Amino acid sequence: xxxxxxxxxxxxxxxxxxxxxxxxxxxxxxxxxxxxxxxxxxxxxxxxxxxxxxxxxxxxxxxxxxxxxxxxxxxxxxxxxxxxxxxxxxxxxxxxxxxxxxxxxxxxxxxxxxxxxxxxxxxxxxxxxxxxxxxxxxxxxxxxxxxxxxxxxxxxxxxxxxxxxxxxxxxxxxxxxxxxxxxxxxxxxxxxxxxxxxxxxxxxxxxxxxxxxxxxxxxxxxxxxxxxxxxxxxxxxx
Numbered sequence: 001x002x003x004x005x006x007x008x009x010x011x012x013x014x015x016x017x018x019x020x021x022x023x024x025x026x027x028x029x030x031x032x033x034x035x036x037x038x039x040x041x042x043x044x045x046x047x048x049x050x051x052x053x054x055x056x057x058x059x060x061x062x063x064x065x066x067x068x069x070x071x072x073x074x075x076x077x078x079x080x081x082x083x084x085x086x087x088x089x090x091x092x093x094x095x096x097x098x099x100x101x102x103x104x105x106x107x108x109x110x111x112x113x114x115x116x117x118x119x120x121x122x123x124x125x126x127x128x129x130x131x132x133x134x135x136x137x138x139x140x141x142x143x144x145x146x147x148x149x150x151x152x153x154x155x156x157x158x159x160x161x162x163x164x165x166x167x168x169x170x171x172x173x174x175x176x177x178x179x180x181x182x183x184x185x186x187x188x189x190x191x192x193x194x195x196x197x198x199x200x201x202x203x204x205x206x207x208x209x210x211x212x213x214x215x216x217x218x219x220x221x222x223x224x225x226x227x228x229x230x231x232x233x234x235x236x237x238x
Contacts, residue, residue, distance in 0.1 A: 058166030077161035082133040104145040113144040135211035173203025181232040185224040198232040
């Protein structure tokens with residue numbers, strides 16, 4: 001079996017049949033001029049370290065560039081991506097509650113916030129520990145506040161604690177599926193909807209993870225937990 005991944009003009013070939021891979025490279029080279037870079041070590045800003053026992057995926061250089069671009073190279077790292085029990089709200093919600101603060105409105109920094117969130121979301125491929133915080137912050141892309149920007153900068157400082165972190169895929173993992181889920185009730189004061197977070201593993205290797213807002217309003221923490229388990233199982237076997 002051979003798998004080919006294509007992104008614009010970058011191609012990745014992998015599989016367990018070396019002869020078939022060579023044949024495919026010959027076919028591609030006959031129609032297009034290609035450059036073969038041998039063993040994979042970097043692809044779309046992902047860094048790959050391989051051995052017979054494991055594959056390690058990280059985005060270390062990408063994370064360091066992001067930290068430098070945002071101007072936090074000299075900032076002090078922190079140990080959590082988000083303040084516990086923080087409830088962020090929209091400007092519209094603040095206005096309805098007559099809590100509007102003009103100093104909270106972002107003007108020139110709005111583009112900085114949007115660009116930063118976009119860059120951090122790409123980093124969640126190898127840093128699932130930031131998924132919940134970024135899912136929360138991405139709800140405010142249209143009208144971000146200063147508190148939203150400060151929360152996003154906190155995520156950057158958290159990543160700065162150890163930019164080398166990534167995902168380890170073990171070659172000796174069993175073929176047993178393991179699923180884990182958690183919920184936050186209720187996460188959004190504006191809608192009262194809760195969040196489900198889950199990760200699925202094949203043996204000890206992470207194969208999928210997500211932070212998702214639930215579609216309906218739950219009336220109790222128990223209901224939220226049951227919905228989280230249902231979403232996780234549906235993702236696992238759906």
